Amino acid sequence: MKWDEFFVTGDPLIYGADVSILLTMVGILFYLTKYNKWKWLWDEWLTTVDHKKLGIMYIVSAVLMLFRGGVDALLMRTQLAVPDAKFLDSQHYNEIFTTHGTIMIIFMAMPFLIGLINVVVPLQIGARDVAYPYLNAVSFWTFFIGAMLFNISFVIGGSPAAGWTSYMPLASNELSPGPGQNYYLLGLQIAGIGTLLTGINFLVTILKMRAPGMTLFRMPMFTWSSLVTMVIIIFAFPILTVALALMTFDRLFGSHFFTLQGEGMDMLWANLFWLWGHPEVYIVILPAFGMFSEIISTFSRKTLFGYKAMIWSMLLIAGYSFLVWVHHFFTMGSGAAVNSVFSITTMAIGIPTGVKIFNWLFTMYRGKIQFTTPMLWSIGFIVNFVIGGVTGVMLAMAAADYQYHNTYFLVSHFHYVLIAGTVFACFAGLIYWYPKMFGYKLNERIGKWVFWIFTIGFNVCFMPQYFLGLDGMPRRVYTYSEESGWGPLNMVSTIGGFMMGIAFLVLVYNMYYSFRYAKRETTGDAWDGRTLEWSTPSAMPPFYNFAKIPEVTGLDHFWRQKQAGKVEKLTAKDIKPIHMPSNSGVPFIMASFFFVAGFGMVFDWMWMAIIGLIGVFGTLFYRSFEYDDGYYVSVEEVIETEKISK
Amino acid sequence: MAKTTAEHHGFPWKHLIGFVLSIVLTLFALWVALYTDLSVTWILIIIFGFAILQAALQLLMFMHVTENSTSSNLTSRVQIGNILFAAFVAIVIVIGSVWVLTAGHAKHDKHDEPKTENHGGSHDSEEHGSH
Numbered sequence: 001m002k003w004d005e006f007f008v009t010g011d012p013l014i015y016g017a018d019v020s021i022l023l024t025m026v027g028i029l030f031y032l033t034k035y036n037k038w039k040w041l042w043d044e045w046l047t048t049v050d051h052k053k054l055g056i057m058y059i060v061s062a063v064l065m066l067f068r069g070g071v072d073a074l075l076m077r078t079q080l081a082v083p084d085a086k087f088l089d090s091q092h093y094n095e096i097f098t099t100h101g102t103i104m105i106i107f108m109a110m111p112f113l114i115g116l117i118n119v120v121v122p123l124q125i126g127a128r129d130v131a132y133p134y135l136n137a138v139s140f141w142t143f144f145i146g147a148m149l150f151n152i153s154f155v156i157g158g159s160p161a162a163g164w165t166s167y168m169p170l171a172s173n174e175l176s177p178g179p180g181q182n183y184y185l186l187g188l189q190i191a192g193i194g195t196l197l198t199g200i201n202f203l204v205t206i207l208k209m210r211a212p213g214m215t216l217f218r219m220p221m222f223t224w225s226s227l228v229t230m231v232i233i234i235f236a237f238p239i240l241t242v243a244l245a246l247m248t249f250d251r252l253f254g255s256h257f258f259t260l261q262g263e264g265m266d267m268l269w270a271n272l273f274w275l276w277g278h279p280e281v282y283i284v285i286l287p288a289f290g291m292f293s294e295i296i297s298t299f300s301r302k303t304l305f306g307y308k309a310m311i312w313s314m315l316l317i318a319g320y321s322f323l324v325w326v327h328h329f330f331t332m333g334s335g336a337a338v339n340s341v342f343s344i345t346t347m348a349i350g351i352p353t354g355v356k357i358f359n360w361l362f363t364m365y366r367g368k369i370q371f372t373t374p375m376l377w378s379i380g381f382i383v384n385f386v387i388g389g390v391t392g393v394m395l396a397m398a399a400a401d402y403q404y405h406n407t408y409f410l411v412s413h414f415h416y417v418l419i420a421g422t423v424f425a426c427f428a429g430l431i432y433w434y435p436k437m438f439g440y441k442l443n444e445r446i447g448k449w450v451f452w453i454f455t456i457g458f459n460v461c462f463m464p465q466y467f468l469g470l471d472g473m474p475r476r477v478y479t480y481s482e483e484s485g486w487g488p489l490n491m492v493s494t495i496g497g498f499m500m501g502i503a504f505l506v507l508v509y510n511m512y513y514s515f516r517y518a519k520r521e522t523t524g525d526a527w528d529g530r531t532l533e534w535s536t537p538s539a540m541p542p543f544y545n546f547a548k549i550p551e552v553t554g555l556d557h558f559w560r561q562k563q564a565g566k567v568e569k570l571t572a573k574d575i576k577p578i579h580m581p582s583n584s585g586v587p588f589i590m591a592s593f594f595f596v597a598g599f600g601m602v603f604d605w606m607w608m609a610i611i612g613l614i615g616v617f618g619t620l621f622y623r624s625f626e627y628d629d630g631y632y633v634s635v636e637e638v639i640e641t642e643k644i645s646k
Numbered sequence: 647m648a649k650t651t652a653e654h655h656g657f658p659w660k661h662l663i664g665f666v667l668s669i670v671l672t673l674f675a676l677w678v679a680l681y682t683d684l685s686v687t688w689i690l691i692i693i694f695g696f697a698i699l700q701a702a703l704q705l706l707m708f709m710h711v712t713e714n715s716t717s718s719n720l721t722s723r724v725q726i727g728n729i730l731f732a733a734f735v736a737i738v739i740v741i742g743s744v745w746v747l748t749a750g751h752a753k754h755d756k757h758d759e760p761k762t763e764n765h766g767g768s769h770d771s772e773e774h775g776s777h
Contacts, residue, residue: 231731235731239739267747268743268747322739323738325742338746
């Protein structure tokens with residue numbers, strides 16, 4: 001392979017990206033060396049097993065990926081703003097919509113939610129860390145390395161261009177030659193390991209590590225939604241793992257699982273992809289539902305309406321989510337019986353979701369509503385998500401779907417559920433738990449600007465796309481003719497897209513502004529909260545979270561304690577030595593070997609893949625014989641950290 | 647947190663035997679598929695048999711399926727729920743996929759089938775366009 005095949009060449013946009021990547025890397029290296037931060041980076045972040053720090057790293061990575069995916073989106077919108085535009089050629093456009101979709105789902109939405117789950121869930125259940133802290137670090141680093149492997153594709157080797165669904169035979173060697181599609185397969189495979197481990201880790205954490213007295217039906221709603229999400233992850237992700245492995249075999253080792261030749265079955269890929277893909281939709285929406293439940297309850301000053309109905313509808317969704325996958329390919333033409341059954345299951349899954357919408361509305365009913373920024377995002381979610389839900393029911397009718405399929409109507413539908421659902425939740429949750437992570441709130445005035453610019457921009461961007469879809473504009477086309485008449489609405493849509501981009505920049509500015517000027521929190525209870533994460537004495541909990549594990553007597557325990565004026569004060573004699581897990585650099589090193597292995601496989605350099613895999617197994621082997629039972633934090637240290645006077 | 651929950655009873659024979667048997671079963675399935683002259687149907691039946699055997703083996707040897715909880719009945723209820731849901735998902739994946747990919751017009755995705763009455767129907771080529 002020659003160097004000009006190895007690096008992507010010939011496009012000024014890519015050269016610009018090369019330069020900015022280089023400058024950023026040099027800048028980071030310079031900063032770390034000049035301010036002597038290497039040891040700090042290694043001790044505090046790269047080797048940490050603390051769930052709060054891992055959560056913050058997840059969120060930081062997700063915000064970076066939101067930027068990358070957002071730039072992709074704006075490039076597409078620029079190309080589509082006017083008919084017959086020459087800004088991007090068709091191959092480049094295909095690569096960009098592929099990376100936009102993949103990054104936004106796998107490397108933005110999931111890590112953002114998993115990051116918030118990491119920070120919040122152990123605190124909500126009164127635990128000092130997750131069940132398997134070491135495994136948690138492995139999860140983060142495999143996700144991060146998978147994301148990086150996927151992201152370098154646009155400067156080294158070329159990006160995948162077969163869509164985020166990567167349907168066969170389009171994704172086969174014949175129609176997608178070169179390393180691009182391999183990046184998709186390996187990047188997702190490595191990141192998928194991390195997700196599966198997270199699923200197991202948090203399932204065990206929630207089942208086994210709750211504070212005494214916290215029965216299952218006393219858990220906060222966000223914890224419940226995380227629990228159900230983890231169950232779906234554990235059962236859905238292995239399908240993706242297997243499907244990706246089979247396609248990797250097809251592309252690298254000449255097998256014929258999904259190929260047109262050799263008795264392969266191309267639609268089997270689509271089938272397996274959506275068997276995972278539909279549960280995946282619920283993996284990214286259920287935690288969002290949980291966050292909105294917490295926020296709406298807190299800022300309505302009321303206990304959540306229909307707590308048990310919420311839980312049962314989530315459990316129902318978890319089961320149903322495995323029964324609707326065919327609605328993604330009704331037009332395959334499987335016949336009336338199959339399409340009818342999946343039409344009905346799809347409409348049925350809307351019922352538990354509807355139940356939840358009413359629960360939120362009734363929680364607000366007669367509540368003392370405070371219009372804080374997280375609450376604004378939650379109300380905005382209800383309004384906009386319902387639009388996405390209603391158009392979803394339209395798409396669920398198989399016969400009608402033959403008209404909507406592969407048009408902008410569908411594109412608009414899933415952006416209305418994924419942005420108004422997941423992205424609004426990520427913003428709401430980030431703002432809500434920001435003081436828990438960093439010790440100060442984001443500025444509320446700037447935050448409200450972000451909300452209004454983003455929400456208006458979002459509707460300006462996607463509402464016209466429903467009508468473009470009904471006018472017959474297909475998705476995934478890189479340009480269209482003047483005569484089609486799609487020009488004006490596309491221009492409006494592009495303007496909306498850029499408004500969302502501006503809102504993102506204002507959000508980032510708000511982070512900087514609040515870092516400089518925000519008033520630091522003096523208590524752990526920034527929003528007058530209801531759940532245990534707000535009960536820590538300091539704004540940011542110490543690394544062991546709770547000096548004394550709380551005893552829970554019911555739902556919204558902390559709130560009821562405050563109402564009764566009986567918040568326990570910590571005394572020195574409550575303190576006992578605390579058992580904590582030790583940091584470890586092995587997860588980071590293991591993930592780095594995964595990168596070597598993945599990169600080797602992408603370019604079909606088997607020597608490199610084998611070296612990487614030997615490294616992975618080496619670290620696994622090393623860990624198996626490592627007897628580290630953690631350490632104890634002494635009573636004196638806890639007393640000093642908690643500032644208890646003797 | 648990192649408390650040693652399971653006591654170690656010497657060498658983990660159970661895990662080693664399970665591991666070796668899993669590998670043997672996999673190699674045997676590979677041998678049956680690649681190096682025997684059996685018909686496709688028989689190969690499928692045999693390797694499916696091995697697959698089910700291996701799943702059972704792993705449940706027994708690694709997955710604590712026989713483990714009984716004495717402290718609370720929550721654990722055993724979670725176990726049962728877990729197994730039932732796993733069975734549900736497995737059945738949906740296998741039977742669902744077979745049904746979806748063989749029912750109605752989807753049949754023509756089987757490229758190995760000789761051109762019989764299922765193919766060449768007047769509306770068949772029309773359906774092809776929607777792929």
